[in-house]
Amino acid sequence: MQTVKMVVAGPYAAGKTQFIGTISEIDVVSTEKATASIEEQSIKNSTTVAMDFGRITVDDDLVLYLFGTPGQKRFDFMWEILSEGMLGFIVMVDSTRPETFREAVNIMNTFRQYATTPFVIAANKQDLPDAWSIEDLRIALRLDNDVKLLPCTGTDRESVKTVLLELLFSILEELESEALIEE
Amino acid sequence: MMQPVTLTRKVVKFWPQVDSGYNQNVHDTRSWKPMALKGNLRDFSTTQLLNLINLARKTGTLTIQGGSDTAQMAFREGKLIRATLASEDHTLADMLHKSGKISGKQAAALRARSGTIADKELGLLLINAGYVTQHDIIQSVKQATLDVIYKLFAWVDGMFRFEANKLPENKHILVPIDLDGVIMEGSRRARELEQLQHELPNLDMALKFTDRPDPRLRNANLSVDEWRVVSFINPKNTIGQIARANNMDETKIRRIVYGLMQAGLVDVIEPVQKPKVVEQRPMTPKAAAERRSLVNRLINRIRSL
Ligand SMILES: Nc1nc2c(ncn2[C@@H]2O[C@H](COP(=O)(O)OP(=O)(O)OP(=O)(O)O)[C@@H](O)[C@H]2O)c(=O)[nH]1
Ligand SMILES: [Mg+2]
Numbered sequence: 001m002q003t004v005k006m007v008v009a010g011p012y013a014a015g016k017t018q019f020i021g022t023i024s025e026i027d028v029v030s031t032e033k034a035t036a037s038i039e040e041q042s043i044k045n046s047t048t049v050a051m052d053f054g055r056i057t058v059d060d061d062l063v064l065y066l067f068g069t070p071g072q073k074r075f076d077f078m079w080e081i082l083s084e085g086m087l088g089f090i091v092m093v094d095s096t097r098p099e100t101f102r103e104a105v106n107i108m109n110t111f112r113q114y115a116t117t118p119f120v121i122a123a124n125k126q127d128l129p130d131a132w133s134i135e136d137l138r139i140a141l142r143l144d145n146d147v148k149l150l151p152c153t154g155t156d157r158e159s160v161k162t163v164l165l166e167l168l169f170s171i172l173e174e175l176e177s178e179a180l181i182e183e
Numbered sequence: 184m185m186q187p188v189t190l191t192r193k194v195v196k197f198w199p200q201v202d203s204g205y206n207q208n209v210h211d212t213r214s215w216k217p218m219a220l221k222g223n224l225r226d227f228s229t230t231q232l233l234n235l236i237n238l239a240r241k242t243g244t245l246t247i248q249g250g251s252d253t254a255q256m257a258f259r260e261g262k263l264i265r266a267t268l269a270s271e272d273h274t275l276a277d278m279l280h281k282s283g284k285i286s287g288k289q290a291a292a293l294r295a296r297s298g299t300i301a302d303k304e305l306g307l308l309l310i311n312a313g314y315v316t317q318h319d320i321i322q323s324v325k326q327a328t329l330d331v332i333y334k335l336f337a338w339v340d341g342m343f344r345f346e347a348n349k350l351p352e353n354k355h356i357l358v359p360i361d362l363d364g365v366i367m368e369g370s371r372r373a374r375e376l377e378q379l380q381h382e383l384p385n386l387d388m389a390l391k392f393t394d395r396p397d398p399r400l401r402n403a404n405l406s407v408d409e410w411r412v413v414s415f416i417n418p419k420n421t422i423g424q425i426a427r428a429n430n431m432d433e434t435k436i437r438r439i440v441y442g443l444m445q446a447g448l449v450d451v452i453e454p455v456q457k458p459k460v461v462e463q464r465p466m467t468p469k470a471a472a473e474r475r476s477l478v479n480r481l482i483n484r485i486r487s488l
Contacts, residue, residue, distance in 0.1 A: 081414060081415060168478055
């Protein structure tokens with residue numbers, strides 16, 4: 001029996017818990033609690049404090065765990081712990097809230113330091129009228145062209161599947177290039 | 184601007200009316216010839232002491248000198264009104280932080296800035312500023328008091344002494360707690376600890392996720408504390424380290440780990456030494472092929488969802 005994990009990171013309220021909940025076969029075991037400050041409450045009423053945890057059983061001897069990191073800065077001590085041994089990671093960004101873009105980039109860079117595993121950026125909440133377009137986001141986030149930036153609607157299962165698949169394709173590509181060097 | 188004088192007067196009325204008696208002459212007949220109440224927990228346990236204080240409706244301060252820490256508890260007419268450990272901070276900021284009402288940063292800022300302001304005044308300021316409610320504060324103080332006293336049930340050795348009529352200063356927020364419930368819960372925990380020590384004797388072991396997830400896990404619904412522990416699961420972290428990282432006492436970590444073991448989520452293993460540098464070793468072709476097959480299985484599975 002083997003277990004592998006992927007980490008879903010991103011700023012406060014980017015939609016990490018939603019993303020995992022949409023695809024997990026178990027109810028997301030999340031550690032939400034009421035938001036503490038008035039500033040946070042204006043965005044939503046609960047936040048993830050330790051992590052979220054979702055699961056996808058692949059077959060009899062393979063299980064994929066999805067770990068959502070807490071978005072709030074004061075829980076960032078959890079990140080390194082969660083990132084250990086991960087197959088890859090997803091950075092969620094709320095496409096409607098430019099004030100969080102810089103933070104998303106910081107999170108992306110922090111996780112890249114923890115691990116050299118592949119990652120993708122999910123431009124979440126693309127269903128909302130205020131959502132920035134992928135093209136604009138790539139510029140705003142100053143992403144290199146080889147970084148995968150994917151449109152995402154965390155509430156939509158197909159969309160979540162696509163993001164996970166894109167990440168897996170990147171992982172596969174990386175493995176293939178490594179194998180080439182080896183041979 | 185608020186006048187300090189008005190504030191103080193307000194403060195007095197605002198908090199639970201636990202007259203600490205600090206500045207009063209106590210006309211209590213029991214007090215002018217206080218009986219010695221001293222001894223060792225080995226001979227007279229925490230449970231027995233609290234029972235005595237409860238039944239005799241005693242007023243005063245109980246000090247217990249344990250092996251590594253000293254505890255002080257104040258009682259007013261048999262009700263617990265404050266409990267502190269020498270090793271811990273018990274300022275209002277700390278209590279609010281521990282109960283999750285304010286962040287660590289906020290607590291540090293408060294500690295730095297509040298200086299000599301008494302807890303009662305500080306509490307009122309925080310309420311007025313909209314940071315917390317009166318209920319938050321009372322709950323946090325109560326929880327902090329209970330946290331201390333429940334720890335004492337695990338102490339089996341230590342000198343104690345009860346000083347009749349000695350009470351905390353009036354500046355603290357005192358929340359009276361009935362001892363009946365405390366004694367019941369405390370002895371339940373003491374029994375539980377005994378049992379847990381038997382089931383999980385060694386906190387120097389590490390944890391790992393089990394290789395055979397139990398079907399029960401499908402519906403796992405874990406508490407915040409359980410998740411805190413789960414998130415630290417790693418062959419390099421001992422159970423004791425996980426407890427310290429989460430500020431959990433022995434009973435608590437044992438109870439949580441035992442529960443996770445029972446749920447088939449974790450196994451106890453020998454800890455692995457942490458390597459100094461994580462080296463990126465190139466994969467062998469065989470390992471890479473296995474890895475690719477694994478990723479392909481994941482891809483197929485997600486496609487099929
Ligand atoms: N319209 C829309 N709303 C979304 C989408 N994804 C998430 N949301 C909503 O956005 C809010 C925040 O989502 P969460 O999943 O709680 O965000 P989070 O990243 O887990 O937040 P923290 O754990 O507090 O950091 C919730 O109200 C979600 O319902 C989306 O794709 N579209
Ligand atoms: Mg969340």
